[in-house]
Amino acid sequence: GAGVSQSPSNKVTEKGKDVELRCDPISGHTALYWYRQRLGQGLEFLIYFQGNSAPDKSGLPSDRFSAERTGESVSTLTIQRTQQEDSAVYLCASSADVDHGEKLFFGSGTQLSVL
Amino acid sequence: DQQVKQNSPSLSVQEGRISILNCDYTNSMFDYFLWYKKYPAEGPTFLISISSIKDKNEDGRFTVFLNKSAKHLSLHIVPSQPGDSAVYFCAAIYSGTYKYIFGTGTRLKVLA
Numbered sequence: 347g348a349g350v351s352q353s354p355s356n357k358v359t360e361k362g363k364d365v366e367l368r369c370d371p372i373s374g375h376t377a378l379y380w381y382r383q384r385l386g387q388g389l390e391f392l393i394y395f396q397g398n399s400a401p402d403k404s405g406l407p408s409d410r411f412s413a414e415r416t417g418e419s420v421s422t423l424t425i426q427r428t429q430q431e432d433s434a435v436y437l438c439a440s441s442a443d444v445d446h447g448e449k450l451f452f453g454s455g456t457q458l459s460v461l
Numbered sequence: 462d463q464q465v466k467q468n469s470p471s472l473s474v475q476e477g478r479i480s481i482l483n484c485d486y487t488n489s490m491f492d493y494f495l496w497y498k499k500y501p502a503e504g505p506t507f508l509i510s511i512s513s514i515k516d517k518n519e520d521g522r523f524t525v526f527l528n529k530s531a532k533h534l535s536l537h538i539v540p541s542q543p544g545d546s547a548v549y550f551c552a553a554i555y556s557g558t559y560k561y562i563f564g565t566g567t568r569l570k571v572l573a
Binding site: 350355379387388389390402449 | 463465467470495497502503504505506507510550552559560561562563564565566
């Protein structure tokens, strides 16, 4: 597709359930990021993938969070045993190169609400 | 520790006037700065950037100013238009890294 695609756009779940969020980056983009924006806060870095290198998972807030990426394509972010504090907009972004300054292209995000 | 700060959560400006959005940072290693604009229910989109070797970059109605000694950057929009109403995020990064650090955003409302 022409842009970064995320699904679902909205997800309402009950506390304790697992959720899986999907991101389709722009074709050819080697770098993929997951960010989170909680209400009233900035974009919080979660995880970074670059090609076949080991991902940088330093931003994942707990071991309930995990992410995978198949090659240079689709990525999934999984949250196990969701908690109310996980409620946020989860944004995926991709870029063409790892060199700094290469701007990020964001998807529209997944609004996650944990009841 | 918030390395990139946008201390004004909101700003209202009359159409046709100048909008000035501010951003402060604490890490002197940052050498590249970007502004993103975000409309409701959409992802942020890139607006303009500046390298630390410059103090000004202009693109149409948008100009970014960088004051390295003050660790401060600002985005000027002239003239402001109602379609500019959005949340604006500043972001910073430094050479050899890939982790963009974002501020908390400023909600701009341009009044017709």
